[in-house]
Amino acid sequence: MIEHEYVDLDGVRLHVAREGDGDLMLFAHGFPEFWYAWKNQLEEFGEDHLAIAPDMRGYNLSSKPEKVEDYAVANVVGDIAGLARHFGQERFTLVAHDWGGVAAWAFAMTHPEMLKRLVIVNAPHPGTFLREVAANPAQTEASQYMRFFRTPEAEAVLSQNDFSVLWERVFAAAEANGVMNEADKAAYIEAWSQPGALTGGLNWYRASSFDIPEAGKAAGPAPEINKDAFKVAVPTLAIWGEKDTALLPSLLDGLEEYVPDLTVRRIPDGSHWVIHEYPDLVNGYIREFIADG
Secondary structure (H helix, E strand, O other), X not given: OOEEEEEXXXXXXXXXXXXXXXXXXXXXXXXXXXXXXXXXXXXXXXXXXXXXXXXXXXXXXXXXXXXXXXXXXXXXXXXXXXXXXXXXXXXXXXXXXXXXXXHHHHHHHHOHHHEEEEEEEOOOOHHHHHHHHHHOXXXXXXXXXXXXXXXXXXXXXXOHHHHHHHHHHHHHHHHHOOOOOHHXXXXXXXXXXXXXXXXXXXXXXXXXXXXXXXXXXXOOOOOOOOHHHHOOOOOEEEEEEXXXXXXXXXXXXXXXXOOOOEEEEEEOOXXXXXXXXXXXXXXXXXXXXXXXX
16 A cells, blocks of 8 residues: 655655555656656555655655756755665665656766666666767657757646646547546646646756757767766666657667666557556566566
8 A cells, every 4th residue: 555755855855655665666757747657666566665656856745946956967866865765775776767767877877886776767868868869860859848848938838728738748648548547637637736846847857957959950970978977887677668759769779888787678569658558567577677686
């Protein structure tokens, strides 16, 4: 049974959903989700782990700092470390999606001693993202939403008609396919309606140092990247829905140059929202991975 609590860290209070006991598995969501994105994983891995899914800073019931710079990835890395220490575990398994995955990559680079394993679901490693957004026109085009999310108009547009614009952009296909239902929609709209929550989520984009060229203006060729600076030295599983229209499968190309101990599982019919579309398959791949480790 999922339980809820609040954890006070350095300057932020994070709402956390948790289930089970044992070795820690921490699940980090992205935009525009909240802990609820991982409900299927909490149920599965709470059987033999302490499975926790926070509302990341800025989202739902967690603190929503006012300054854009408070959403820099380094601060989120600190949140993840603080949560692990709060639950009394210096080494744990980190599972993350989308912006949670961006923070997870950074965490693995800076705190490898704290990780047993890393699981990434449709979240780009900075090395391959910098390459693709600069040199691959398809990824540059696919990333234009990030430019919009940084604009002052984003909140007004996305919250129109009781967040119907945001829902349509994100989950319309999932609803049409029966992956999402009315109860899911109500839960998301309630989370988005929390005071400051939409701005909090968008501020992750605004705080990002990633430069997204305008469509049709991909710089090319790929920039010179210090691969050693972006190395991940922990066993890593990358699960990728290959029909992701925002983060293209080409982001997996060359990933092994940054992640020597890498396992990749592709889900051909999965989209960016593969954890909702194929929860049993995703859970199975994670189970297989942690059993091997």
